[in-house]
Amino acid sequence: QPVRLSDYRPPDWLVDTVDLDVRLHPTATRVIARLGLRPNPEGREGSAITLDGDELALKAVTLDGEPLAGSAYVATSSALTILAPPQRALVLEIETLVDPSANTKLMGLYRSSGTYCTQCEAEGFRRITYFPDRPDVLAVYTTRIEAEREEAPVLLANGNLVESGDVEGTSRHYAVWHDPWPKPCYLFALVGGRLDRVSDEFVTATGRKVDLGVYVEPGKAGRAGYAMDALKRSMRWDEEAFGCEYDLDVFNIVAVADFNMGAMENKGLNVFNDKYVLASPETATDADYANIEGIIAHEYFHNWTGNRITCRDWFQLCLKEGLTVFRDQEFSADQRSRPVKRIADVRLLKSHQFPEDAGPLAHPVRPQVYREINNFYTATVYEKGAEVVRMLKTLLGEEGFRAGMDLYFDRHDGDAATVEDFLACFADANGVDLTQFALWYAQSGTPKLAVSGQWDEAARSFRLDVSQTLAPTPGQSDKQPMVIPLAVGLVGPDGEDLPLVLDDGTNAERGVLLITQPKQSFVFRDVAERPVPSLNRGFSAPVKLTSDLSTAELVFLARHDADPFNRFDAGQTIALAYLVEATTAARTGRALSPPEALVEALGSTLEDSALDPAFIAQALSVPSEGDVAREIGTDVDPDAIHDARKALRQTLGEALAPALKAAYARHAPSGAYSPDADSAGRRALRNASLDLLAAGGSPEGIARAVGHFERADNMTDRFFALSVLAHSAPDAREAALAAFYERFRDDPLVVDKWLALQAQIAEPGTLARVGGLTTHAAFSWSNPNRVRALVGTFASINQTQFHRADGAGHDFVADAVLELDARNPQVAARLLAAFKSWRVLEPGRRASAERALRRVADRPGLSPDVSDIVSRSLE
Ligand code: ARG
Ligand code: ZN
16 A cells, blocks of 8 residues: 555556536536547556546546447546557546535535635545546646636636636536646646635736736735735746746636645646735734745745646655745745744744654655655655755855756756756756765654864864764664765854865865765864854754854854854754753752853843844744753653743843843834834844743733733734733733634634634643633634644644643544544644654653554544554554
8 A cells, every 4th residue: 555656657648638627516516527648658558547536426438439338447436447448549538526515625626615626736636537646647738617607706727718708598607728838637726716806917027928816705805915915026036036937828826715735836826725815914913924925935936846847756745845945935035034034944944844853753855655645745845855955055056056956947847857857957067976965865864963173272273073873763774974064164252253274275165064974074274263163054954963062152152153043043052951951950840040141142132233133033032842842852741841941931031121121112113014024023022022021920021911912003913912911921811812802703814823822821721721612613623724723733832731641632632633534634634743752752641642642543444644644653
């Protein structure tokens, strides 16, 4: 049953054209697919035509217009095989019947609040019609959609609209769309419904006029403006940064309320989770705006990295996802503050990908085997995949990287490509050998890098000793050394960088040391005074770095490092080291006071007017409970971590109170809300200051938060204040939550915030609260956003309550997974993945997590999705 990369074979039959006729009906949609097939010269000669299906009912099949004899084919709900087809080009016409209303998996054709929509990646097209559902079969699609005019006045599909009109003598109408670009079936999409449209226009670099449309539920067009703006900026940016121009006359985006993931890059017709389209100052936070911008860009950028060049097979998923995440990160960095964006991206990587890489679900950026591909849309494939592309750029430099990308677009346009194809472009364009670098795609786990420095006063030199290790991960016991581009600086006593001249007289190119061996040393000359090394600048490699830097040296870097990422990271490193120690102390009932140096460093950061407020806000946020758990790595007691962290935040709030109050006052809003990065940064710092001031529950801090909540004129401030009250003010909490709900009860996306916040409260009463909310009118097991907001947040963020010592948190989530599995296996499997770090827990909690996992594993009839996650988690 497992699929292996090493088993890849080209398809036996190719499909050149697909003509679809889809007659929409709520419970009985008729799909007629006319497929122009021909034997693949690279396939096996004389083979049958095997088409994938999933829960399909076959109504009719003809070959070149003639009905097929019953003995000429075998049809089941999951496959259609034409047994002895003539070995030449032929036309197969297949009629199937599907029920979009009963489709709770949200894969294939389904209805979301009455709107017909599709999701085909990875293997959803086979739920619409029988087809070779694999990304290396590329065809030109023509799609006719027909529906009741009343029910679905809007009819959309990929490509350009070629025809539309009424179906004579009926209440139905139709539209015909043609997509000239050959594509794999996972990029197919259609939409039918009653939707409002926001329109705009974009003229490409070579003068092609493109009609842009964003479609939303009736009445919500007023919230689609930011998405449209982000789309236009993305289109321009891709031309400027990568020379990628749009290639159709229309580009449409549709926002739907029920969606398994974030969004989908269907050719010319992106379908979005409405959470990543709809925004207004009253309903969306600054973070929501930033996510919308990033995801609109991500899906748009797939037009070249994913669509024009697609993947040969699903093992190559990172080829489009890692690369496209890298591209959207760069876009956001250019639109906003580059250092702050880098900090946010690395935080996400460490909080989501590092634990994945350290646990039972670890897999390489390019997996070698899978049982359920939907379980591989992971932080490793996406975020670590993006880091690997970023390292290529660091190694090759700006121009060398661009040359490789240009060659990739040039050489592989129209192809279903592989990671090897991708790397070969960079190797060929730069005349370099990337064989060892390719290990980043093959070896799972986070490399550890230990670095120590030695200043030789007499020789006026500085030596860095670097060693790398990579621990065994599931299925990989022996590892080879990786290529690690380590960006470094030597910071002199005056805070200025020293020139990096190696002892052989060469310069460390662009400040990057190339680590390729288990152990290596680098000696820098002309170092007259003892420097402080700044290591892995900009997080140039996704590694876990340990160094011999003292707290005093880290404080120095936090104040002076020219690299903003390391300036931030130095403070985090001090805080994390303290939290690890304080957690140990907390387990024996002791309290440990935080290092004076940390308080001072944060104080001076807070008062440094040369710094970007958004950066200061990041520096003020202490590592999360999950960060501390990961750092401890074994025998983890979440309650002790929580206590230690709470105490640190309280101390910081008290010690820095005057500076925090000043920052709060200094960043008061001026004028109406605007989502731009500068305004958002000011709000971030003001809110971070409020948060620390209230962290210990001081009456003054709480009163300030209450006022902030009541006076807020935008969701960022209102929700932030509500969070402060929910976490730090048990007495003010309920009234504030109730007021918030009353105000926004008709707005599901805002209600999600309200659900998620309650799921995060670190108190024993939270489990009962969350359980109660599952029966609240605002909650629904059938909407993925609701489930993720309430149950997903509880399991992934609330460390103390999910991992309750009595096991009730684990049981609750296991029950939710079982409840969901029958309805929507993808959402259930994702929820179950919250158990991924269960082995690091202390023995009691570890046992309860294991019991919960075994209970899930023992349930008969599990979906492949959940069964795959649970079996790997227990392996
Ligand atoms: N390609 C989409 C994106 O990252 C993700 C779609 C994944 N969907 C799924 N059901 N696995 O932009
Ligand atoms: Zn993507």
